[in-house]
Amino acid sequence: MNTVAEKKHRVIEPDSLIGKRIRKMDAPEKASGRTRYIHDINLSGQLHGKILRSARIHALIKSIDTSAARALPGVHVVITAADIPDQRPIGVAKDHFPLKVGRVRSQRDEIAAVAAESEEIAEAALKLIKVEYEDLPVIGDPEDAIKPGAVLIHPEPHGADGTHMHLKQGMSIAHKGKPDNIAMRFDYSHGDVVKGEAESDVVIEDTFKLHYVTHCCMGVSGMIAEFDASGNVLMYSNTQVPFLHKREFAEYLNIDPARIRIIQPPIGGGFGSKLDIYPFEVICLYLARAAKRPVKMLFTREEEFLASPTRQPVLLTLRSGCKKDGTLTFRQVHTLHDNGAYTSWGATTPFVMMQTFSSLYRVPHCDYHTAAVYTNNPYAGSFRGYGNLQATFAIEQHMDMLAQSIGMDPLEFRMKNAQDAGEVTGQGMSFKSCGFKDCIRTAAQRSDFSHKFGENQANQKAPGTVKRGIGMASMLHVGGGAKIYPSDGCGTILKMDDFANVTLITGASEIGQGSETVLSQLVCEELGLPISAVTVVNNDTAITPWDVGVHASRTTFIAGNSAIGAAKKAKAKILAVAAKKFEIAEDYLDLRGGFVIKADSGEAVIELSKLLRNLHFQDKAELVMTTFYYEPPSVHQDKGFKGDVSAAYAWGTQVVEVEVDTETGIVKLIKVTGAHDVGRVLNRLGIEGQIEGGVVMGQGYAFTEDLMIENGRMKNPNFRDYKLVTAPEIPEMDIAFIESMDGEGPQGAKGVGEAPAICMAAAAANAIANATGVRLFELPFTPEKVYRALHGKTPKLYWKPWKAE
């Protein structure tokens, strides 16, 4: 025991959690199998829901007979569109109903649903539902969707006999149809590309083709819905955006949002897949409403493949130019996006793509056009990187090709066009912190890029069938949120107990990325506490303050600043109390190691827990409880898509090394050297995990993953034929962090969640070209594709630039 005298002179040494390797707070529970995911939660009285999906790709529904299913013992409810007269259209473009009305447009389409005593009974009931169809021509290729006279995916009016059936009139596509197959279009420009082209010494044009991949969250989709006796809704949901969904679900159920409560159990992976409301969620609510019992609905893995969103497939023609001295002159881009049958967030990936085309390197003149078109294919959602993988794939290949055409070193070419802090791009993005050149330089140095690049190039024609290659790509992504919604903010409620423990109630959702750990670190940094002093509450809309959701790599930045704001207010209150009690000016006090200290000497003034008890148990009793709402200083884009949409921007460069077997087409990924401008490293353990996981996800996109869709039908909805990267296939990884100390970021940090997946395919393409002299314009780089390209069997891909009128 210390004596009182010793305590008075005790000096608390400065310490910081920032940049340390902090154990993820939820890891012990997860590693012991104790964490209860949605799959592991069962409510008493719960029924099991299942969905009947279309047996056809594109067809009219002539009749549905559910009588045998309804008669099956154990079946409580069977519903079709006819049973839900108040269905409202869902999705980003409000172009579909949860239960399809009169027509199916893709393999995943929901026709009927059952709630039964068990999953087995529900499945048996689905088999008893008889549906008669009348097939329609299938559009399996987006190029066919824009041909004159193409079959319309959303014709008006609905219904086989030209009537509106029982649909109410409304303005949405689901009600009124669409007279063409163009779901969304984006047209952006800055400068004058004609002038840019005229100034160019070299102009190149190529078409790139990006394929279907999907999230493959290890935990399949699911939800539990329950209505209480007063009609209030409780949902256990995997959503990444609980507050937006609360409002939307209320609209679909035609009730007050106040009556909807969303609890988010831990989720088995997100990666953007849980940003939209999908038909199964609304159907689960319909079943629970009809059955007056809780209904749990879980996908099978096959259903997860069939009925989850995908990354958006893109056909893209890029025309770029530069001067002989290596100055980029312009980029002109036309893209055609396969939207699938309905519109989810995938259609809006051009928001991110155009940022990369307009602003990754200095681009004086840029012209960008996208049409996302309806087909009978699966529909695309948001997926880590959000269009940036596709855009970067094209741009960074052209960077190499332009450099080659003017005889300049690809590294020098990039450095010449890379931006510095303080620059504002043609699209209005303002780079306050910018480690772009450091990223390029660092990744190049650590991988010995220039030396290897030259050596491999010289070796292309040498004897031997196995060739080494090295390639580089860089990326630009939002790193300080993205102002898409009216607010891009996050709220925090912070309370302290009598023992100086903190309960941090945040709007931010933990989806495995480690947000609760990093938010706790930031709070502890302000309050001078160990991480063990914090409990995080982050999964219940009835408790937590509003947040726009987990997307756009925003959580550390936005929720982090919000948590810091609440902690600073708590600190101010504590110091004011201590200052008064000990008659020392607040400015001379600080918090450190669980004590109030003298800021200059570190001398302990009082144990924080004791001070808090003094405050609480006095005549005028008080607790330390604070709230804070952080709104980033970003702006909405104008009608021309211009504006500083994020409070900070993240940069990264990845160098990929491969070994190409020219006899088999097998490409082995040897090493990835990454340098990421993350502002500042907060939790080193967590950020390394984010980068490594993203690199391997990017590896899958580049090499192994391919969701094969033939004429609307998915050929490989399983892990046997859809190849995720496995442990033996991962490359050596050398990751460096560039700390540009962003002025607005929490402790200087910027968002990084999406960044590491973005460059991989582009860098791999450049590496294969460096190894073999052959360039690949189409993903993924399977042995067959690579072999064909190396042996001149791949016809030159060309899509004539086209834009919607």
Next chain:
Amino acid sequence: MSLKHDIEFTLNGVKRRVQVDVTMNALAMLRDVIGLTGTKYGCGEGECGACTIQVDGVSLNSCLMFAVDCDGREVTTIEGLANDPQADALRDAFVEHGAVQCGFCTPGMVMQADHILHKHEHPDEGCVKRGLEGNLCRCTGYKKIVDAVVACGATEK
């Protein structure tokens, strides 16, 4: 009507008797009949490893095993590793090395890693990678999982 069958086996060191449907797999028995939810459903066809358990000391996918085939055998699930000191060290290694993100694959990874460490005293990186080939992870990129298992094996007697 489905056919039921009584089986008796040792689960995590405790003798149990349960009645199971003959078509049921061991995963469904563990989760739905017995109520141990640490073993996860990821694919139902032996491709992802989230449902890895150990039967008579050998790791396997519980989704590919009939529940009735557990009869007379010794079955260990992730919950059964709670009192095993070697498994404590392994779980700690997963936590220390940042091998856990969403955590859904983690119980299966730990079960498989435990099996690897029983078979190989000090497995190297290549050995661990090969041993974990049948376990998919979408978050971590595997590196930290491999690091955790190698480190755990290196410190073990």
